[in-house]
Amino acid sequence: MNSKEDTFEEFEATTLFCPYCQEPVPVKKKLLLVLPQGDKYDYVCAHCGNPIGGKLVKEGKENKIII
Numbered sequence: 001m002n003s004k005e006d007t008f009e010e011f012e013a014t015t016l017f018c019p020y021c022q023e024p025v026p027v028k029k030k031l032l033l034v035l036p037q038g039d040k041y042d043y044v045c046a047h048c049g050n051p052i053g054g055k056l057v058k059e060g061k062e063n064k065i066i067i
Contacts, residue, residue, distance in 0.1 A: 018045040018052050027052065 043053035
């Protein structure tokens with residue numbers, strides 16, 4: 001059985017409140033940065049295009065840089 005911390009590990013936002021539009025709006029998830037800790041995503045308002053949220057997706061595997 002999953003612990004409470006693991007319950008929302010795969011949570012994806014589809015609608016968030018946009019402070020610019022002053023209403024709940026659909027969001028688009030866009031990759032912002034690839035970090036050693038995981039991938040940083042921004043949630044962007046589908047109406048005005050402003051970032052209104054974010055998420056850090058931690059990978060279970062180790063990221064390796066090949067030069």
